[in-house]
Amino acid sequence: MTSASTTLHLAAPLLFLLLLLAAASASTLAVAGGSTVCGVAADNGTVYCVDLASNASSSSSASPVAPSLVFSRVSGGAGFVCGLSAGNNESVLLCWPPGPDASASLRRVYRGAAQFSDLAVGDDHVAAYDAQAQGIRWWRGSGQFPLLVPGAFRSLASGDGFTCAVETNSSSPSKVRCWGPSSSAIQTAFANATVSSLAAGASRACGVDSLTGAVLCSGQSGAGALAQSNLYPHGLAVGDSHACGLRKPNHTAVCWTLSGPTPTVYYPAPDTAFEFLVAGGNLTCGLVTYNYTVLCWSTSEDNAAVEVPLPTLLPGTCVADESLCECGVFPGSGELCAVAGSPGSGICNRVCVTSPPPSPPASPTPAASKGVSRGWIAFAVVGAVGAFIGLCSIVYCFVFGFCSHKRIHNSVQPNLPGAAGGGAGNAPAAAADSVGGSVAASPYGSPNGSRARGFLFRRQLSRAMTRQRSGPSSFKEQTEEYTFAQLAAATDGFAPEAKIGAGSFGTVYRGKLSDGREVAIKRGESSGPMARKFQEKESAFRSELAFLSRLHHKHLVGLVGYCEENEERLLVYEYMKNGALYDYLHPKANVGDESPSPVLSSWKLRIKILLDASRGIEYLHSYAVPPIIHRDIKSSNILLDGGWTARVSDFGLSLMGPPESSDDSSSLSGVQQQQPQHLSMKAAGTVGYMDPEYYGMHHLTVKSDVYGFGVVMLETLTGKRAIFKEAEGGEPVSVVDYAQPSVVAGELRKVLDGRAPEPTPNEAEAVELVAYTAVHCVRLEGKDRPAMADIVANLETAFAFCEGSAGGNGGGGRVTSGFRNSSSSLSMTSMELSGRIGD
Known part of the structure; x- marks a missing residue:
């Protein structure tokens, strides 16, 4: 060269x-x-x-x-x-x-x-x-x-x-x-x-x-x-x-x-x-x-x-x-043309640039030592400039980001009033509160004082720490290829009793591999009501295999291997011991008198599950380039491992989405940004969770996943299915239509899941924040919905409230007055919901 x-x-x-x-x-x-x-x-x-x-x-x-x-x-x-x-x-x-x-x-x-x-x-x-x-x-x-x-x-x-x-x-x-x-x-x-x-x-x-x-x-x-x-x-x-x-x-x-x-x-x-x-x-x-x-x-x-x-x-x-050549030639391309035997004197640049364009590949002749030294000089210059810019960026972040006391606007963070009489004059008293201490009279009062500064600092750090929070927890292990005979043996010949669910292109079975690992095996159906054309089954198989082979995150279900023999298509996943969120929110009627599950009996665990799932979706939206749109976010696709950690599953309908702008219209700064592009295609997904904009106009964006996750949040808060009947023989009702009016009107208590214990004051504040966020997620137009990064930040705040509830009320005490001030505390929410965020 x-x-x-x-x-x-x-x-x-x-x-x-x-x-x-x-x-x-x-x-x-x-x-x-x-x-x-x-x-x-x-x-x-x-x-x-x-x-x-x-x-x-x-x-x-x-x-x-x-x-x-x-x-x-x-x-x-x-x-x-x-x-x-x-x-x-x-x-x-x-x-x-x-x-x-x-x-x-x-x-x-x-x-x-x-x-x-x-x-x-x-x-x-x-x-x-x-x-x-x-x-x-x-x-x-x-x-x-x-x-x-x-x-x-x-x-x-x-x-x-x-x-x-x-x-x-x-x-x-x-x-x-x-x-x-x-x-x-x-x-x-x-x-x-x-x-x-x-x-x-x-x-x-x-x-x-x-x-x-x-x-x-x-x-x-x-x-x-x-x-x-x-x-x-x-x-x-x-x-x-x-x-x-x-x-x-x-x-x-x-x-x-x-x-x-x-x-x-x-x-x-x-x-x-x-x-x-x-x-x-x-x-x-x-x-x-x-x-x-x-x-x-x-x-x-x-x-x-x-x-x-x-x-x-x-x-x-x-x-x-x-x-x-309108824009000149590649420097050094004359020698490359000579090596190729062409009589030309160079190769034209395709774009006019202030600096020369990328060089052609190395010439077969060895580079001179002088050329190498010049290359190292250029490398040193570029490295020095990059280091200087990086140092300036760090200084700027500390001076104008962490050291500034300006309020950071969150597109989905409610601006809720404090307790009665908790105006500006009461700020010193409010500052004495801590996350684990006693709370103000209204459990829905917005954090203030030291508590506000703590959460403000958390929000300022949120974007900087997102990659640590949502990045891969380890390197992706090699995906294994199995024979059909091996997977049939692992499931006792795909016995009916091994069946544990269904996915986007087939039935899921529990199995044990020859090395003792428990796995979930999804098999593409070739007969029965779930059978599809081979091309459709193949497409779903290829999609899920392609995405999960290159994605690895602690809140995404891991792919262990696959099988592809004749018309058989099987995927092998990590086994999620505690099943799907859907099964806990909507247990079968013949369960008997068993004690309620931890999901039903704990608001803290429900919010943790939502937080885990949101981090997995944020990873798909923010760190895959272009972003990955799941297209089928629902409670049955949020699985729970043995430690109740939630993971997003089933990528059979997933697509690579269009590139996003550096921030969404509902950004933390509140500044209107360029709207994300959309894919235009026939709607696919599950009724009740599908984005109305995608379903009606065939406009698919990452905000379509945001809508589905908003439905999951409302489902988790209310205990109602995405589509349900309020009475025997009644008309089907959407959980969005059921819950949204009560949240906006400040009557959240009317729609909360009655099977769960009444929230403690801090839990009540956390539940309200989740409900507020969910209502913004299910707005009709995608441009009005928040980005997943903001949803994650709000759920982190909500979970932090739950973490602090033990100090304020003995951990599990019932607070019957927990919702007394809900109407007044949600009045600001109601006004904000009537217009655009950040207007």
Whole structure:
């Protein structure tokens, strides 16, 4: 690697200050026939191809095409792949069919002096930009395309029966022009658009707006213009029924469907930055920025990106004249082009930056010692700057965060009045109270004095300590694969008496493995009322396996292993000894005269269970990138281990959600922030827990989980099912409709679970805080609901109240006056509930 490239690689984190977008050019990576992936190797300029349909194993090697030639770029279509080779003052255009035997069917389409700067292959035709004649030329296509169209164009894109390009004449900058039998409708769709870049696939073309980065797709049925924005133009790729792009500023991929009334958005590799993307059929591939390897994903499977066995590729096409690059060239890329055998002098930057872009991969020649020393100097400079910024941040936090006495606003923290007469003048007396001491006359009075400062400090530290609170408790152990025979033996042949419940795609059995471990085994049903189509069962199995294999948190049920044999799909989990929260809140009628469970008899344990579950959900929302939306939060999916620690389970319906803004609209600061994006898809989940916004409008966000958890909180407080009948033969009632009016009216006692003991004063304060939080969680619009981080903070405060109740009342004494002042203490709550939080 050259000294320049070494320096740039070490300084890569500083290279995303974008000023101007460069024009997209032909690629060194292509997809053809829906399964063949070809790329130009960085070490010798040879094109290598791999057929993913016949080479399913990632260990399979790619085959070289015309190894004696050095290629500059490749492009793929439905029926063939083409590559441009330049040398000895002439260009050679070669094409071959997709598949494993490309070299045997190689055909030369053109050989001559013309130099081509762009290439686009459609279903049965090839288009290239002739830099000498300054126009677009076509080959094949059954005579339905012109031989030459003069003019200045960029961003060639070809599909089924059309080729489009962006015209760059001064009289009509960024105007889209199209040719071919299917061109008219596509060109019309871009008539009023100012487009910086184009991509095409099948019968569609998509363009990126020059000003906003928004995407407009023509030839779409139903979806029309897509609500994707802030994308790089060079990353756009279009397949048969989907499109993908690169998001600013991190170059990660976002994909969406191009059919149906609303697009389905997904993120195939949320933590990976790409140089560019290409697509064909249902397949999309990207060149990874870090090491210039290739990842591909398919819309017909689970959208997970997998590495393709191609060699390290050139990160772009080598150009003969650096003046053709609007944003200059990668420093050191001239040497890389020379190593690859290309006559070009460098590779164009795709974006204009204040600092040079990330360097190309290492050259086969060893780096000079001088280059290494410069690299270490750059590393030291970057490290020193980072350390200085970190030190300043720490000082700022202590001076303006922990040392400040400003009140921190919590979007779901009630601003409750204190005890009677407990105004400002009584602050010193109130300050004498402690968490474990006696309480004021009103058990619902908001914490004040030293108590207030203690909780204020807790809230200030809440965000800083969230990662410690919600992060993984240990590293994820290797997930094991079991045979069906092993799991059948563990459950006595899936005996009926081993059945302990049901999940998103099957029945759950208790079992014991050969090593003595107790486990819960979920088996996908193949018959009976729970049977589904194999594809649906497979989807749920894949979803849960994918999420739990990479997630590990003390409040998420752990995955032990799995089994995949023929049509059998089984998942093996840690066994949760105490079952589901639902079973304790709603025990079966034939239980008998057994003593009540700890859940029914303890408000403290109920709140602890809610706190544990909220931490698990917060982990999914805040520390998975993009966030994970569970989609089926309910009391039967909150399981309890032997120590009554709660864990969230059943990820069969879970999805990766859209990226969130740095904070939600209901943030602690009270400042209105950018609203989170949503996924548009058909509603799924459990009736009674489903977000009305998701159920009615098909808008899915992390706030959909917040609604479900709000229902669980109300269910835990009232002891009522999510949907229940108040009387025999009566109409079904939602627990939200049942409890919410009483909480707002200050009559919480009317709806509390009568099977539980009457709360002590501190417990009454904790219960009210939980109820207040729950009511905010079940608001109709997601933007009005709090974030999980705020819910966790409130539940921590509520649990702290319960922890202090022993000191104030002997631990278990009944306080009959615990609710006497509930109406007055909730009057402020009622007023706040009538409007937006933070208004």
